Amino acid sequence: MLPQIAEIQSRLERQHYVTDRAIATTVYLAMELRKPVLIEGQAGVGKTEIAKVLAASLETELIRLQCYEGLDASSALYEWNYPKQMLHIRLQEAAHVEGRSVRQAEAEIFSEPYLLQRPLLRAISHPDRAPVLLIDEVDRADEEFEAFLLEVLSDFQVTIPELGTVKAEHRPYVVLTSNRTRELSDALKRRCLYLWIDYPDFEKEVRIIESKVEGINHHLAEQVAGFMQVVRRVRLGKTPGMAESIDWAMSLMALHADHLEPEAVNATLGAILKDRDDVNRLSGTRAETIISEIGRLDPKDLATAAPSIAQRIDKELAPRS
Amino acid sequence: MGTPRPQARHADLQRNILGFCRLLRERELLVSPSEVIDALRTANAVDLGDRQELKVALRSVLTSKPEDIPVYDWTFEEFWRSAPPERVEERVEDSQVQSDPNASQGDDSEPQPAEGDDDSSEATEELEMPLYSPVETLAGRDFSAFAADDMAEIARAILVVAKRLATRESRRYRATRRGSAIDLRRTMRRNIKYGGTVIELARKARKIRKPRIVLICDVSRSMDTYSRFLLQFLYAMQNTLGRVESFVFSTRLTRVTEYFHSGDIHQALDRIAAEVPDWSGGTRIGQSLKSFNDDWSLRLLNKHTVLIIMSDGLDTGDASVLELEMERLQKRAGKVIWLNPLLGNEDYRPLARGMSAALPHVDLFASAHNLASLQALGRHLVV
Ligand SMILES: Nc1ncnc2c1ncn2[C@@H]1O[C@H](COP(=O)(O)OP(=O)(O)O)[C@@H](O)[C@H]1O
Ligand SMILES: [Mg+2]
Numbered sequence: 001m002l003p004q005i006a007e008i009q010s011r012l013e014r015q016h017y018v019t020d021r022a023i024a025t026t027v028y029l030a031m032e033l034r035k036p037v038l039i040e041g042q043a044g045v046g047k048t049e050i051a052k053v054l055a056a057s058l059e060t061e062l063i064r065l066q067c068y069e070g071l072d073a074s075s076a077l078y079e080w081n082y083p084k085q086m087l088h089i090r091l092q093e094a095a096h097v098e099g100r101s102v103r104q105a106e107a108e109i110f111s112e113p114y115l116l117q118r119p120l121l122r123a124i125s126h127p128d129r130a131p132v133l134l135i136d137e138v139d140r141a142d143e144e145f146e147a148f149l150l151e152v153l154s155d156f157q158v159t160i161p162e163l164g165t166v167k168a169e170h171r172p173y174v175v176l177t178s179n180r181t182r183e184l185s186d187a188l189k190r191r192c193l194y195l196w197i198d199y200p201d202f203e204k205e206v207r208i209i210e211s212k213v214e215g216i217n218h219h220l221a222e223q224v225a226g227f228m229q230v231v232r233r234v235r236l237g238k239t240p241g242m243a244e245s246i247d248w249a250m251s252l253m254a255l256h257a258d259h260l261e262p263e264a265v266n267a268t269l270g271a272i273l274k275d276r277d278d279v280n281r282l283s284g285t286r287a288e289t290i291i292s293e294i295g296r297l298d299p300k301d302l303a304t305a306a307p308s309i310a311q312r313i314d315k316e317l318a319p320r321s
Numbered sequence: 322m323g324t325p326r327p328q329a330r331h332a333d334l335q336r337n338i339l340g341f342c343r344l345l346r347e348r349e350l351l352v353s354p355s356e357v358i359d360a361l362r363t364a365n366a367v368d369l370g371d372r373q374e375l376k377v378a379l380r381s382v383l384t385s386k387p388e389d390i391p392v393y394d395w396t397f398e399e400f401w402r403s404a405p406p407e408r409v410e411e412r413v414e415d416s417q418v419q420s421d422p423n424a425s426q427g428d429d430s431e432p433q434p435a436e437g438d439d440d441s442s443e444a445t446e447e448l449e450m451p452l453y454s455p456v457e458t459l460a461g462r463d464f465s466a467f468a469a470d471d472m473a474e475i476a477r478a479i480l481v482v483a484k485r486l487a488t489r490e491s492r493r494y495r496a497t498r499r500g501s502a503i504d505l506r507r508t509m510r511r512n513i514k515y516g517g518t519v520i521e522l523a524r525k526a527r528k529i530r531k532p533r534i535v536l537i538c539d540v541s542r543s544m545d546t547y548s549r550f551l552l553q554f555l556y557a558m559q560n561t562l563g564r565v566e567s568f569v570f571s572t573r574l575t576r577v578t579e580y581f582h583s584g585d586i587h588q589a590l591d592r593i594a595a596e597v598p599d600w601s602g603g604t605r606i607g608q609s610l611k612s613f614n615d616d617w618s619l620r621l622l623n624k625h626t627v628l629i630i631m632s633d634g635l636d637t638g639d640a641s642v643l644e645l646e647m648e649r650l651q652k653r654a655g656k657v658i659w660l661n662p663l664l665g666n667e668d669y670r671p672l673a674r675g676m677s678a679a680l681p682h683v684d685l686f687a688s689a690h691n692l693a694s695l696q697a698l699g700r701h702l703v704v
Contacts, residue, residue, distance in 0.1 A: 022377040189385040
């Protein structure tokens with residue numbers, strides 16, 4: 001492994017982010033090739049977190065643009081402070097300032113003090129060092145917005161008609177994430193390096209739980225991970241991600257559980273299952289089945305046992321008509 | 322003579338990267354000249370002695386969606402394992418020779434219909450696939466005409482076909498949302514003169530659901546020549562499309578979705594062969610579909626499901642059971658497709674008792690005897 005990649009890996013790990021080779025290598029390449037990274041994966045697999053720990057490890061600012069449907073260029077880039085402008089106009093009227101052209105009035109209110117910087121402009125005009133720009137859940141924005149992003153990510157400069165052109169002195173590190181609720185345009189993908197993050201396997205999940213849940217014992221972390229590996233393979237309304245594993249492990253800790261046992265599990269199942277039907281499906285005997293299967297197994301077999309346990313549960317769950 | 326000079330080695334590397342990119346492009350990854358340039362830069366930036374590093378590094382440059390990843394991983398292993406530098410040179414030339422002359426010349430500028438930026442129209446999509454793609458040379462051949470040696474090649478082609486279906490599908494469901502943003506700046510300019518009112522416009526989202534796909538494949542003896550191809554197809558569909566449930570049956574039904582989660586198709590097939598009861602035994606389609614209806618249909622089928630049955634319809638069971646079960650299936654599912662490999666034979670008529678009992682409850686009856694017929698399925702994976 002290249003020392004630079006190993007260095008990135010250990011820096012991210014120091015921020016309590018469990019980092020595999022693919023992640024470290026992609027981050028390294030993004031810096032080397034100066035390209036944005038597009039990270040795709042299911043909800044809760046650690047996409048957003050990468051940008052956060054990257055900023056922390058570079059000791060630079062994280063600037064986040066949260067996308068949503070209807071997000072438009074101006075709310076991402078800059079806006080004019082309309083209330084303030086309006087107020088200014090009113091005041092001028094009240095003072096009966098005469099002899100001023102409309103043009104002058106305009107120039108006055110379309111100037112720096114009336115400008116509101118939004119994330120993209122802030123990222124481009126960062127004064128002292130390259131920030132990390134996180135464009136989160138870009139799949140939630142419209143396709144038009146994507147086209148606009150593409151422009152910004154190509155030039156790292158924007159023109160504000162009233163003020164002129166702003167060009168990035170320190171090009172930001174850009175991370176885009178998508179939950180894949182829709183496919184992004186090929187053009188945007190071309191701009192970016194691509195990283196697909198899957199649900200973690202057993203070992204990775206154990207490590208994540210241990211790094212995020214202070215004081216948890218190894219045995220409980222393994223059992224929680226083993227349980228989650230099964231749950232993710234059962235057909236559910238909403239498959240839980242890592243946030244749920246971590247929450248759950250914390251709830252169990254709060255109950256002073258040091259291993260999985262039915263009572264504690266049933267009491268805390270709400271931490272991993274957000275859908276009432278899902279809770280009904282798994283609570284009681286089903287959860288007990290998973291616990292006893294997991295309890296029986298040697299940890300080294302836990303990693304591979306999930307599919308067959310899940311299949312059993314799925315079968316039990318199949319309704320008879 | 323002696324050890325190759327660094328420059329020579331550099332040239333080898335470049336050729337390898339170009340050859341690898343070309344192969345991926347043939348397999349329909351989004352690899353244009355700009356990706357090739359990035360790939361070359363990447364190769365110069367990583368530790369070439371570390372194959373795993375090269376693999377993950379190039380992957381972030383040369384893939385662009387999850388469906389690409391199995392194809393990429395497979396191709397990487399194949400290309401970099403089997404190809405020491407000298408052989409790679411031959412390989413690159415080989416593929417040039419095989420290529421359609423027009424296609425290979427226009428590498429840089431030629432439009433790529435299947436991957437292009439704008440959606441090509443549904444009807445012409447299949448026809449416009451580049452001719453030199455490995456799929457096309459194999460597309461028309463009946464599966465039963467392949468020798469055991471062809472298996473690896475056809476398996477790759479099946480993966481490409483499944484990827485096309487997946488790509489096409491996500492394209493279809495790429496939401497086309499309309500923006501009608503209000504231009505506040507212009508509004509404001511007007512306000513300078515007139516003063517004004519603020520108008521707020523709200524927009525509504527359109528919810529589109531992708532269909533779920535359930536595949537049920539007949540692995541009884543009469544299907545022997547086809548089922549190993551169709552299982553490859555099941556595997557490929559599951560690994561590229563997600564949201565796919567797979568079952569097989571001969572005299573009894575088995576859910577095999579989980580088997581295919583393992584990264585290795587051969588392992589999955591071995592496991593099916595070992596664990597599925599009566600593999601290559603007789604056929605009881607009606608009974609098998611009954612147990613699907615009893616155990617699974619409530620959870621897996623709804624109006625957003627496309628159910629695909631792959632069978633020759635040669636049933637040794639009771640045809641009236643089959644008919645009843647087909648009726649139940651059709652009631653629940655959004656669409657029922659029956660793929661019969663025998664349909665590839667011009668003389669075939671669906672007269673077998675089972676088949677004719679099932680047909681009234683099928684929305685689409687189509688063939689599944691070659692790659693072209695599997696690919697044609699793309700058009701019908703909607704409800
Ligand atoms: N590899 C990892 N190492 C440490 N924590 C992780 C890792 N992956 C996910 N997490 C944790 O899981 C939770 C969800 O991660 P997040 O980045 O918000 O997911 P996403 O953005 O993919 O929906 C966060 O609390 C995050 O800290
Ligand atoms: Mg997120």
